[in-house]
Amino acid sequence: MATPLSAAHPPPHASDAHQARRALPEMLQIATAISGAVNLPALLRQILSSSRDLTLSDAGSIYLVEEEKGEKRLWFTAFQNSSLAAGDAGIDASLLDVRFPITPERLVGWTALHGEPLNLPDVYAIPADRPYRFDAELDRRMGYRAVSMLVVPLRTMAGDVVGVMQLINRKREPSSLLTPETAPSLVRPYDAGDQQLIEALAALAAVCVERTQALEGQQRQIDSMIALLAGAIDARSSHTGRHCSRVPELALLLAEAAEATQEGPLAPFRFKGDAERREFRTAAWLHDCGKIVTPEAVVEKATKLDAPVNRLHEIRTRFEVLLRDGRIAMLEGLLAGGDPDALQQDYARLEQELQNDFACVARCNLGSEGTDPEDLAQLRRLAERTWWRHFDDRIGLGWEEQTRYGGPPPPLPVRESLLSDAPHHRIPRPPEQVPEARWGFNLAVPELLYNRGELYNLTVARGTLTPEEIYKIREHMIHTIVMLESMAFPPSLARVAEIAGGHHETLDGRGYPRGLGAEQLSIPARILAIADIFEALTAADRPYKRGMPLSQSLAILAALRDRGRIDADLFDLFLRSGVYRTYAQRFMAADQIDAVDLDALLGPNA
Template identity: 40%
Template sequence: MTSFWRNRRFPLQIQIATLFSLLMFLVGALLIGFNYWRANQLNIDNARTQYGYIGNNAAAELDLSTQTMGIAVNLLTTMPITTYQTLEQRFDSLPRLREILRSSPYANSVYAGYADGDMLLMRHLTPLNRANWQAPHNADWLVQSIDHNEQDPSQVRRNFLYFDDQLNLLRNDDKPEYLYDPRERGWYQASVNTDQQIMSPMYVFASSREIGTTLSRRAKNQHAVIGIDISLRTFSDLLRAQKLPAGSKMALISPQDTIIASLDPREVIRMNAERQISMASVETFPNPPLSELLSLSQDLPREQEQHLTFTYREQPWFGSLLPINNAHGVFRLAIATPADVMLASAIETRNQSTLIACLVLLASVPITWWIAYRIAKPLNQLRQNAEQIRRFSFDTQKPVNSIVLEIDELAQTMNKMRSTIQQFLRIGNSLAAERDFTTLLAGLMQETTHLVGMAGGVIYLPDRDCTTLTPALWQWREERLDASALPPIHLNHTTSALLQQALQGAMLHQHQISADSTPELLALSKALGPLESVLVAMRNRNDQLIGLLVLVNPFSADQHIEPAKLKLVEALAGNLSVTVETQRLLQEQKNLLDAFIQLMAGAIDAKSAYTGGHCQRVPELTEMLAEAAVEAKTGPFAEFSLSADEREELHIASWLHDCGKVTTPEFVVDKATKLETIYDRLHEIRMRIEVLKRDAKIHALEQQLQGLDPSSVEQQYQSAIVQLDEDFRFIATCNIGGEFMSDEHLQRLQQIAERRWLRTLDDRIGVSHEELQRKNRTPAPTLPVWEPLLADRDDHLFPREARDQLPQGYGFNMQAPHYLYNRGELYNLSVRRGTLTDEERYKINEHIVQTIVMLKTLPFPRNMSHVPEIAGGHHERMDGKGYPCRLTGEQMSLTARMMAIADVFEALTAVDRPYKKGKTLSESLGIMANMVQGQHLDPQLFALFLSSGIWYEYARRYMRPEQIDEVDIQRFMPTANDTA
């Protein structure tokens, strides 16, 4: 189960909604519980406060009842009433006593007890007690008097005197039955021997059956004791007047633990079976809740306020015992209230709160879900955006807005991250797509400055010896400036310590460029104003310096580059370092490849003087024609264009268009005469004729020795010599190959060949084994042997081996001669035009075959896959009669057709060929015009060649002045028939 929950994942919306719901439920429960508890506490505190208020009222009431009466007692002890001897004298004190009774509702009666047993008591009559005293209906005051005769103490007058409010005597009743001796009363006995005011214990007044107490004090003259009965009947009224919760119980308890007041007065006075009246005590109090409370508080200090919780009849009650401190002891106020009554409002509030909380919870669930959805929606969008970023998809990013600050900040951070990654990818794409190094640096600088929030910068690149840093790119606010306007940094002469630190690998942040810090960069500030700069050295994996990146911003005293951006600059500098190193390596490799290509072309040209600078001039002429086609705005080449890769492809193809000549034997390429192989075999023929001339001389001498006429012999001899000289001269002329060989010429060669010469030496000794093998194909003749002057022997034939066969699979369509070479003397001299036999011409033409084979074996990249076709197609013809593949004009690429024109024009105008003179412009263009008519060259390209003036630009650079004659290009322009 734990593993199940550990591996479970829930959407944030569900988690937030659930969390909020649980949180609201928990908060609601806590609030309800807290409010219930707090309401309970408030109710209890309010009740206790009310109890305290009641206690204070009771204390004040008790103090009022005892203190005022105590004062009255103290005053009376000093008045004449204590000295009067007779009733009549004592009547003078009645007004004072009346005022004392009137001043306090607690005073039940006031009296004086004398040492001789006399007593004067005055009581206030009320409608309630007037009947008890059988007083007249209009009587307000009752005076009870005991007066002993001074002469005869046994004579005692006992009278009840009734007075109205004005103290007019209404009636005087003699009460002999009133057997009351004050000296026997407890109040008198307690006070007669002390000068302190005494308060008696609580008791029930016999006359009124009210609970009260007596305050008494001995008179100053010590002849009487003054007392006042204080009724506590008003305390029950006071308790009943308090607003207590329903069902509450309350009682006032005396220091002697008697009940002196209660909400129910019947609980205070008890009557036994003998109808004797007594006060209820704590033990006999007929109020069970208060009795339970009092029993629980028996051992507790009565001077302290006590709050107890107890159970009565399985119901909880709250009880309080409040001490009331009085000068005559500690009274206690006992209050008990049922808990359900006291907490009724709290319970009702709790129930209402619970209902409201449930309703709010139910109503908040959809709101919570909606809020959770609104909170989770931006996060879901952020998750989707993050997923798209993970897939490097930046096209459909949705904007994320959230009222939650952290989510909004996260969205902004992710947007910045996405922008940073996107710009990094753009930088990577720039690296992959851009081939031009300067353009690539400009793009990287623009992306870098945009990414780190800089205004511009400079990239310095070192020279080969790494002694000078030269500005390669200067950019300011996305505008490229002339980097050459900035001075280079000479590393061996720099005096800037900061620059030295930067070059050692420390990223340098300079708040302001100055002459003191970095004088090498002062030119930037002079051109752009005060600048803040960041310098980062670019180093390769071997920790070699490959450049210096300087990023600049307008100087501000308040704002500087953020430290986080400095880290980004460092990372981008590393990326730029890789780019610079990679591009420089590629450029160096490209330069090396170009050098090898040009080296091969130069070697081919140097191999034979008969090619001159052909391999080096054709590329330039081809590229000039290609550029003219690109720049054409109208005509058939208006839509023609060349990418950088295609330009490089054409460049390499044009330089390698004759690379196959490296396989062509020099004796074939350099064959200037018909009999020339490694050397010119004409000398062999001359030596043979010299032999024949010697033979003729010998024959003439022999004839003279035989006796023939010397003059006749001499004439024959001279005639033979002249014929031999003419024959040799004819052979020599034929050997040059400058003129067309007619049938008559061939017939004369045949006649000359029939001459014989005597060979006496073996021609099979001292030769190579290959030549010996060829000679051994025929039996060796017996020496001496007569041989023809011009021979086509079997050993002159070189068979075509398998290695010399035309390669298969390349689409070549050429008819190879049966023999590799035919060095027959008569055969070679019989060549009608030029010096080359069919075999030798094929061998020379075969260079294009070798060119294609060699180039197709090279691992060219895809963007240069057409190099073999372009380089190998410049001998094809528009009519499909060219070689090596007999392609038609439609089958040839346009660049191959361009090279064909360049190849022909260069060959016609070249002045560095030993076998011919360079033709003039008009002659060359005339020949090429004829070739266009013969469907040898592309007429549209030839027309562009003429109209663009390439021919003249080339002539000015490479042709001799005498070759540059007047040319009317309209004469050579292809006609509609030529372009059809």
Template identity: 50%
Template structure:
């Protein structure tokens, strides 16, 4: 019987690791994350058990079941991501959906470029003596189009904060018009046809260069409702997605709209609902908590439940630090430059100072050397730089 029980436990943990591996392979942007976070969390948990300093002097896993419970929770911490669309997780530019719509915008600029050439040639035919002046107008128009597209293209990358002046320029460019001569109702998928509607229009149509159209709004297929006992406390956007061109380009920082961000954060709700549906034995009753609280903050601004310091245990605080450090230093994600150890520690320290993550866990992470052990095992050699420990451990020396 004992052998059978152990075999069942081994099978269950293998299936859990298989799920984590599938999630890692689902998106190159999160490659290896589900496997490395448990490793780092367990390293930090062992350091907490070995510490004789408060608040860890009374902390320990009382038996193998409690240790296993934490390990399984760590492995399942992102299981809800199996439901998150890759094109949202992988969204590398503001106009990206299944593909980067900057190519559509560039084509419209190409249309304007050719329109300017045609207008120039027609004007020269009518007034050949004005050719030098008309050519100057064409050159200036071309230059303006080049500058405007370069501005939109850079804005699309989301690498810098968008200022009010940039928003005004975006609006000015958006109001530029171009002529569409083809019916935009042709070749649509059934969902696109529903959003587009049957309204006829006489061609050609004057279109704004950048638009937020009704068909850019994608509604929920069913109402968002979460069982009360799950205690979900998140602000739900009005729409599932808003693909508006101006709306997306105006995102102030990064590439994600409010709708995109919620869709990504919703993976925590998926995690909670999946694990809540499992008939977990009593010795694994804390697995849903350990798997679902690494995005909470001590000051109560996190998700999905807006828990605060009084509600977060040491293992949960450990999970938060492990999750953040792995994400900052991961070197196997395309289009993302991994941060060095010192840069990542500096970011963690700022999060400590702002009340997001636990100071004691952060200082244990440094003083125990876990950060260095993990870095030497998983990071690239060029990421392994010196960390000014004395700057961050002042609180501990007092």
């Protein structure tokens, strides 16, 4: 290994007194800055400036070690030069923020590789047998002359080199401005005291770099977990996956509009820096992370008999059997010498009756805002109609389903209801799926995990979901809160669970899963609630519904505002700021974006 060059110890100089007076305060100031630093480049510039000031260095730079795909590089992070900044030449921007491989030929590369300082009295006089050399091209490009140089590694307590500090031209007088011609006479070498002091400052800089990299690594880890969860939801269901990516976009748009508000109730709202904004964005991304455990068959239940396949086909087969039985009866009557016209008329009436009855079943199978009471009455009449089953309905089943039948099978053939609510349709709820009281959830837990009863499902009055399935959908909030409150988030993300867990709560206290009231819901949680509802109303990629037009979606939100469910001031801002329009243009289909009557939506108090 080559031995670093060291300057001879010069006699005491007037600038040494300056250095002694400033060293301790500068060190304390930097240590204080490190303790609260969030901006690494700015802190490194401060450390470089202090290092130059303490050593009367005319110029200096800091390089950080980066690793990408197994290859380490040096990143030209900070550069300062008093003489160039004061003159007309300036600093070529192309020289900054560059990255290059770590090689021993470069001075900073040698120090980064070996972890040892270089103290060079004159970089143009490096002996030829040294493995490193000074690249004079940079001097020529900038119109400068480097003479003395001190290159010190930024080494962590573990001995890892995370960067390099380079100080150039230790001036004899603080006020000197150097030119290529005057630099050799106005510059002196760095002495042992300079080197010792800068090594101490470099150690502080290394602490700063290591701390920042640890925080960045922690943030990358959290971001990767968020991406993992969102990706898992997306893989399970493309519909909820797109929801999880669109809601943060809309929530951030509304949050930015709220931050820009200068008057009214929302005027005080501001994120306290990038950390709080990142906390909100994280909560928005994770607001539905509990859906990872929600069965896809429930999330995407497009019709009432989906469980997870549409059992309408099975019921249609029973109608086919009844029609076939009717045709057999007609043919047997003809063979027995019955009246052909009467028999055919009876068969025609049966066929028409069955067609009408099945049309009612099919109609009721589709979820809607309301089911016709006459259709519901007809379904109950059909449940009293029977057909003959000739095959064992228990063979070929899994053991768990077998246990729900109970008792010995009846002898075949068996008369069964056309629409059945059988005991084996009732799936019990395991005790572990009842949340503990300590969580404070207000959702009433149904007795059954699922009820697959055919009549039970077909007579659901609104939509496609049974009470058990509605709970299963809402249960995702229970899982979301339990998951997020169980995660070891750093203090900067401490409110993620609170923000994400409140997007189904309402200001009147009738929401879920905890029934929180207005005083318990933060502005970020209220923003997220509006974003979640609006995205759900306008989403055009759900199998169980079509995306609503813009005007209808906003009218529903206005109704929620009027009932005290969502924040009126935020909804007013949502409209006035045009956030709804910006989102619609980005994410909604063109045929959904219709005319909106803002005056009517804002109401008489607008």
